[in-house]
Amino acid sequence: MRKGSTVLPSTERTRSRRAPQRPGDRVFSGLSTGAGVLILVVLAGVAAFLVAEAWPALIAPADEVPGPDGIVLYIWPLLFGTLLAAFLALLIAAPLAVAIALFITHYAPRRIAQALGYIIDLLAAIPSIIYGLWGIQVLAPLTVEPAGWLEENLGFIPLFAGPASTTGRTMLVAALVLAVMILPIVSAVVREAFRQTPRLHEEASLALGATRWEMIRMAVLPFGRSSIIGASMLGLGRALGETMAVAIVLSVSGGVTFNLISSGNPGTIAANIALEFPESTGIAVNTLIASGLVLFAVTLLVNMAARAVINRRREFSGAN
Amino acid sequence: MPVTTSSERGPDLHTPLSGVPLTHGQLPRYAAQFTLLAAIAAGIALTLAGWNPAASAIIAGAGYVVVIYAWSRTVEGPRKARDRLVTAVVTGAFLLALLPLVSVIVTVVGNGIARFDVEFFTYSMRGVVGEGGGAYHAIMGTLVVTGLAALISVPIGILTAIYLVEYGRGRLAKAITFFVDVMTGIPSIVAGLFAYALFALVFGPGVRMGIMGAIALSVLMIPVVVRSAEEMLKLVPNELREAAYALAVPKWRTIVKVVLPTALAGIATGVTLAIARVIGETAPLLITLGITSSVNLNPVDGRMATLPVYAYYQYVTPGVPPEPALERAWTAALTLIIIVMALNLIARLISRLFAPKTRG
Structure with a gap:
């Protein structure tokens, strides 16, 4: 009050000015912005360096690159194998993941639900090389007998045409291992969405006399639908890029076939790189990098679509 | 038995209302548990009778x-029957998912x-052929490479x-958030190829x-660290920042002295989990490091x-x-x-013991 007349002009001035920028502030905000930009640069760099190293293979004459008929026919069976294994894995994993997410959020006793979530997350922590060793040591021999049965009784379906592999190193086993590996990531995202289902929706449907399943079908699943789609695509992205497990488990002959239980399977891009890269030189390396570029493009598209779907739900979730 | 009106005895639930009964039967209280026990007993009996254990379990x-x-x-x-069916199927799916985990560990x-x-x-x-030998060189190599990546x-x-929590506004922040998410999905082998391509341009092929x-591991690790650190920084209550600003503390000191210490436990948990994720990566190391049988602790000198x-x-x-x-x-x-399990356990312990100080 006493100093009012003298202070007033200066507060007017500070109010019109922005908060003072100290040197420390400038350095710190510069550093953190730089780190953020660096990430974008790295992502662009991944694409740029892959293109740079793949270029010699892309412009090379068809008889210099490995494989019989040029780079496109070299990569195509691999891409086919990659997509087949990944979609098959997703087909197995997605329903299971939704069921697991439902169990943890709506069926398990409250007190142990969180611990059960941790246990499922542990599945994600196991390195892929160990899944590969497990797949070839334990899972593959287990499937030999059922695969023989499938060939005998369902052999008219092209998927089970056989001849059944005697080692079990088949596309079916590769897809099963991949399914186990993507299960935790899919179920984690779906779980998060189910947990955010508005409590009032659930209680309202229970109050109307719905059973627990009817409540889930009417309140929880519609709310989580786009998350289920997004999570499945995330899982698909993971399965597309998974390397070591497939490299160890799958026995490759290179042809394009839907036959799941024979020992002649198309390879996958990632596994092929891991298997061939250490012994390759010259143009063969460039060809492998070109196939890696294809894989990068495919996973990038799948992941971007998945994130777009998940983010869209996030924007709406508050209003629902 | 004297005739009583329903208003004295409560509503009459046993008279059908236009043909639809108002109540229906219920299974005994422990019906599900007894059926389950019976099923387990039948499964054990089948196994003892010489069946394949997996088949009898199914x-x-x-x-x-x-x-x-x-x-x-x-x-x-x-x-109600469908409800019980779904309960059984969902629980079964969860138990089925535990099988591979147990099987892998065993x-x-x-x-x-x-x-x-x-x-x-x-x-x-x-110099080891056949028996003996160990993995000392590999363990040390893993520690050196993972340490550098961290x-x-x-x-x-x-x-x-x-940046994303304290500074980021507008399109740059949105783009970074989106691409960090996308980056978590980069296949590990592509990260390895990136590192190879980067160095091959400088040092020539075969490096x-x-x-x-x-x-290569950093490319995989950065998005995980960003995600978890961002979640933790968002948990820091705004009142703490405002209190610091009210005391005329500069923004960068507020972040370093107030925000980061509050979120430290959560960030440490996230970093530990990120390390656990990359320490088992094989594919990128296969094509960037190769393998050797001797100890090599110098990260800029060969395999x-x-x-x-x-x-x-x-x-x-x-x-x-x-x-x-x-x-x-x-x-x-x-x-x-x-x-990997130890790292996961440590991460959980950190987050439990040093829980974020959001109150007080």
Whole structure:
């Protein structure tokens, strides 16, 4: 009050000015912005360096690159194998993941639900090389007998045409291992969405006399639908890029076939790189990098679509 | 029995209302548990009778589902029956998912315990043919490469998270958030190819170095660190920041002295989990580091051995006789799984013991 007349002009001035920028502030905000930009640069760099190293293979004459008929026919069976294994894995994993997410959020006793979530997350922590060793040591021999049965009784379906592999190193086993590996990531995202289902929706449907399943079908699943789609695509992205497990488990002959239980399977891009890269030189390396570029493009598209779907739900979730 | 009106005895629930009964039967309280016990007993009986254990487990499970559904449908009606059916299926799916986890752990421990000895942790593979030898060089290599990757990723990751939470506005922040999410989905082998392509342009083709592996792992690790650090920084209550600003503390000091310490436990948990994720990566190291049988701790000097790649090569190129190499592969896998589980446990402990101080 006493100093009012003298202070007033200066507060007017500070109010019109922005908060003072100290040197420390400038350095710190510069550093953190730089780190953020660096990430974008790295992502662009991944694409740029892959293109740079793949270029010699892309412009090379068809008889210099490995494989019989040029780079496109070299990569195509691999891409086919990659997509087949990944979609098959997703087909197995997605329903299971939704069921697991439902169990943890709506069926398990409250007190142990969180611990059960941790246990499922542990599945994600196991390195892929160990899944590969497990797949070839334990899972593959287990499937030999059922695969023989499938060939005998369902052999008219092209998927089970056989001849059944005697080692079990088949596309079916590769897809099963991949399914186990993507299960935790899919179920984690779906779980998060189910947990955010508005409590009032659930209680309202229970109050109307719905059973627990009817409540889930009417309140929880519609709310989580786009998350289920997004999570499945995330899982698909993971399965597309998974390397070591497939490299160890799958026995490759290179042809394009839907036959799941024979020992002649198309390879996958990632596994092929891991298997061939250490012994390759010259143009063969460039060809492998070109196939890696294809894989990068495919996973990038799948992941971007998945994130777009998940983010869209996030924007709406508050209003629902 | 005297006739009473329904208003004295409560509503009459037994008279059908235009043909629809107002109540219906209910299974006894422990019906589900007894059916389950019976199914388990039947499964054990089948196994004892000489059936394949897996087949009898499947038959027991399916039998339980069918019996509980049919029983509930006759007594309780179709809606309740379907509810019980779904409960059984969902629970079954969860138990099914636990099978591979248990099986993996049992297999790795069972096969790996044989060579889990002192020699394995103190010897390299230099000059070893057949029996003996160890993974000392691979364990050290893994520590060096993962340590370097953490050294690169943690500052970048945390600074990016700070940018996103404290500074980021507008399209740049949105783009970074989106592409960090997308980056979590980069296949590990592509990260390895990126590191190779980067160094091949500088050093020429065929280059193998420890630092290449560290850079490949960083590409995989940075988005995980950013994500978890961002979540934790968002949990810091705004009142703390406002209190600091009210005391005329500059923004950067507020972040360093108030925001970061509050979120430290959560960030440490996230970093530990990120390390656990990349320490088992095989594919990028396979193509950037290769393998060697001697100890090499210099990350800018040629090939290095790492534990996952070591396990891979011991398994796929065992030599003659194969048994010693296969045993080494399984022991390497066991070591890896112990490291990863320990890191996960440490992360949970950090977040439990030093929970974010959001109150007081």
